[in-house]
Amino acid sequence: DQQVKQNSPSLSVQEGRISILNCDYTNSMFDYFLWYKKYPAEGPTFLISISSIKDKNEDGRFTVFLNKSAKHLSLHIVPSQPGDSAVYFCAARSTPGGFQKLVFGTGTRLLVSP
Amino acid sequence: SAVISQKPSRDICQRGTSLTIQCQVDSQVTMMFWYRQQPGQSLTLIATANQGSEATYESGFVIDKFPISRPNLTFSTLTVSNMSPEDSSIYLCSVLTGGGYEQYFGPGTRLTVT
Numbered sequence: 001d002q003q004v005k006q007n008s009p010s011l012s013v014q015e016g017r018i019s020i021l022n023c024d025y026t027n028s029m030f031d032y033f034l035w036y037k038k039y040p041a042e043g044p045t046f047l048i049s050i051s052s053i054k055d056k057n058e059d060g061r062f063t064v065f066l067n068k069s070a071k072h073l074s075l076h077i078v079p080s081q082p083g084d085s086a087v088y089f090c091a092a093r094s095t096p097g098g099f100q101k102l103v104f105g106t107g108t109r110l111l112v113s114p
Numbered sequence: 115s116a117v118i119s120q121k122p123s124r125d126i127c128q129r130g131t132s133l134t135i136q137c138q139v140d141s142q143v144t145m146m147f148w149y150r151q152q153p154g155q156s157l158t159l160i161a162t163a164n165q166g167s168e169a170t171y172e173s174g175f176v177i178d179k180f181p182i183s184r185p186n187l188t189f190s191t192l193t194v195s196n197m198s199p200e201d202s203s204i205y206l207c208s209v210l211t212g213g214g215y216e217q218y219f220g221p222g223t224r225l226t227v228t
Binding site: 032034036041042043044045046049051089091095101102104105106107 | 115118120147155156157158159162172206215216217218219220221222224
């Protein structure tokens with residue numbers, strides 16, 4: 001049962017344009033969401049997170065939007081840069097009752113072309 | 115955030131042998147985790163390693179195959195025992211920080227079993 005889904009395995013965007021990466025989840029108990037970027041041969045790098053009490057969180061070029069009713073979140077990168085080319089993972093956890101493990105999506109490979 | 119290092123960064127091992135992967139963190143953390151990322155797949159949690167107690171393994175992972183040590187709050191090891199080609203993966207150490215919400219990853223150990 002894939003509780004966190006990233007339905008687009010890949011995305012190609014031109015430099016300077018907006019990249020939108022999508023993530024859907026099925027577990028209504030999830031209340032904290034994180035995005036990671038992963039280059040080949042490196043560990044995932046934490047990018048940005050959002051709590052379910054918010055619907056938007058922004059950090060520089062990265063903005064995460066959360067739509068709880070649709071169980072959907074998205075990561076916007078504006079403007080996109082060639083160095084953003086990587087695999088992006090969405091992850092989710094539920095925090096009530098103590099620590100719960102992170103559940104990861106399958107990843108979306110972003111390619112930003114000059 | 116936390117700075118996490120892993121040794122070795124990569125290794126090629128023969129079937130039937132064992133490899134111990136070390137994880138060092140630059141600050142004391144309560145919760146450390148070991149993940150696996152098989153080729154083309156998402157990240158899968160192997161176990162949670164807490165200092166002073168037995169590691170907690172996820173479904174499908176057992177202590178005999180993946181023994182873990184956690185001697186202090188900055189260090190952990192994962193051993194991959196009696197390796198087979200199916201164990202070829204990237205193994206990642208991870209820690210929980212930021213008040214218990216943000217999770218950071220080490221650079222990974224790329225293991226190839228021949």
